Amino acid sequence: MNINWSITQTDIDRIRKVVADNDNAFLKSRYLRNVEKENIVINKEKIIQTMLMCLLTSQQRSGPNSTVGQFLRLNPFPITNNTLLECNSLELYIKTTLQQNGLTRYVNRISIFFTKNYTKINNNNWSLIDTLQELINSDSKLKERQIADNLANEFDGFGPKQSRNFLQALGLTKYEIPIDSRITNWLNDFGFPMKLTSLSLSDVGYYHFVSDGIQNLCEKAKIFPCILDAAIFSSFDNDEWTYENTIF
Structure with missing residues (x-):
């Protein structure tokens, strides 16, 4: 059964207006990275940092001046592939490093999820890199969705939203987006045909x-x-984003 999305000129104008009203450094950086594919880097360090970002931002505020944002901008970043390989206890190292940087919410859960995911990636000889590189020059909505769904199934602590957050943050996707509370709140105010909730979006078919609907619009x-x-x-961040603090 096919759904016929009825989109009016008013809908189109409202979409264009929110983009025009927020033509900021964050949006410009997103365009250069995800649309123009500038400076895309897919390596072990980037994957580690992006996975941590996804696990952290699913549990707490992630604006540019948040504790999460400040941690993710650390240079050098304290959690690297080499440091992880040298650890006797990955889980303890992740937990301790997060706590030392002021991140205390759900650190037990996050460290467990990260350890399982990193171990799985490492055991698979980082074949994930080859999979991700397929998207660099791709313009396929289907391929974006397939890879996002596979990651949601494979990674602990991920679901449809965070798998898309992961790919989008790496600059690999244009069509599949993480539908988080900011998006659902905006779409509900916009007049999306049905009330959106985070609970219903955990179902991949509903997602x-x-x-x-978003892609059609x-x-x-x-x-x-x-x-x-x-x-x-x-x-939602009151013009706090700059070119220097854009990390997502």
Whole structure:
């Protein structure tokens, strides 16, 4: 059964307006990375940092001046592949490092999830890198969705939202976006055909359905979903994003 999405000119104008109203450093960085594919780096260190970002931001505030944001911008970043390989206890090391940097919420859960995921990636000889590189020059909505769904199934602590957050943060996706509370709140105010909740979006079939609606709306407005996501996400942060602190 096919769904016919009815999109009006008013809908299109509202989408274009939120993008125009939030044409900030965060949005511009997203465009250069995810649409123009500038400076895409897919390596072990980037994957480690991005996975940590996903696990951390699923549990707590992640604005540019948040504790999470400050931690993720540390240079050099304290958690590297070499430090992990030298650890006697990965779980304890992750937990301790997070706590030392002011991150105390759900650190037990996050360290467990990260340890399981890192171990799985390492045991698979980092074949994940080859999978991710398939998306660098891809313009396929289907491939984005397939890889995102596979990651959601494979990684502990991930679901449809964080698997897409992972890919988007790496600059690999334009169409599949993480539908978080900022997006659902905005879409509910926008007048999306059904009330969106985080609970219902944990179901992958429902997530696909909502994502299809967003993609159809963006296609009519001639705006990539990743750009709409950037506009909505940054609109909640009172112009705090700069080129220097953009990390997502």
